[in-house]
Amino acid sequence: MNIAVLFTGGKDSVFAVHKLKDEGFNVKVLISIIPSYEYSMLYHKPHPQVLMLQAYSMGIPLETATVVDPGREEVVLDEVLSRCVRRYGISGLASGAVLSRFQRERFEKIAFKHGLEAIHPNWGVDQKTYLRTLIGYGVRFIIQSITTMGLPHSMLGRVLSAEDVEKILVLSEKYGFNPSFEGGEAETVVVDAPLFKYRLRCEGSIEERSEYEAFFNIKKCCLIPKN
Structure with missing residues (x-):
């Protein structure tokens, strides 16, 4: 399956990429939504240059978008997914979510809108280990x-x-x-x-x-x- 991964450059999204590849998925593209404001309930605020270097180091294309209005966080992801479906032929969307139902439910809603399977390879891992x-x-x-x-x-x-x-x-x-x-x-x-x-x-x-x-x-x- 060709899949896109929501990517922050942090431990959870990077580990998700590895687990997906270990399980035989074809990670076609990384998607990073970058808030221009300090705090977001849905996204981290990654460093753009770090994202580009990480993607280059892994040899995976990176698609980014900036969101300036907290009320448009889901809209921006919706727009990026439309682009990625056309460009990369993805049929699934993965996240690094571990415990947050708030994130999982919103990512799944947008994925399902595009007919994509939603995958969360880190979900439910033991927090202490x-x-x-x-x-x-x-x-x-x-x-x-x-x-x-x-x-x-x-x-x-x-x-x-x-x-x-x-x-x-x-x-x-x-x-x-x-x-x-x-x-x-x-x-x-x-x-x-x-x-x-x-x-x-x-x-x-x-x-x-x-x-x-x-x-x-x-x-x-x-x-x-x-x-």
Whole structure:
């Protein structure tokens, strides 16, 4: 089946691409909807250059669209899907959704409108072991934003290790946040994965807005050879 994947460049959408390929799907195109405003219930706010470099590293075409009005978030995806059905002959739409019924239901509504099958390869994974699964699979990522109590700002902007993951699991128990960040507690950027032909290097600075909110603002990113 030819399929499009809703792509943010974070751990969930990148892992979804890998799982789909492992299951025999033909990932024809990545779709990224980029809000021009700070907070969106439906989409993350990815860094456009990061998306292009990740897509290039995986050798998969990327289609992007910017949404400036929160009331048009679903309309913009509808328009992009129309274009992708024509250009790539897709018959399915996949997302990296893990737990959010809000996202899943809206993505499915738009997919079904175009006669597409909706697929969510990460749906329902065990929240306490998910980060371990990603590290074990070879997905390497940084935390780009933190919006919760309990996650140390020192984790921003650096590639997380297996030891970091264990620390996050302990902290999630202590402070009550979702250990896979599905509640929006943090957003991630994948810098390497098995499908990547090149690794991504991100440089930037940390902006701390409060004890519970901080960001790694990416100023420069590039691809570098693996090994």
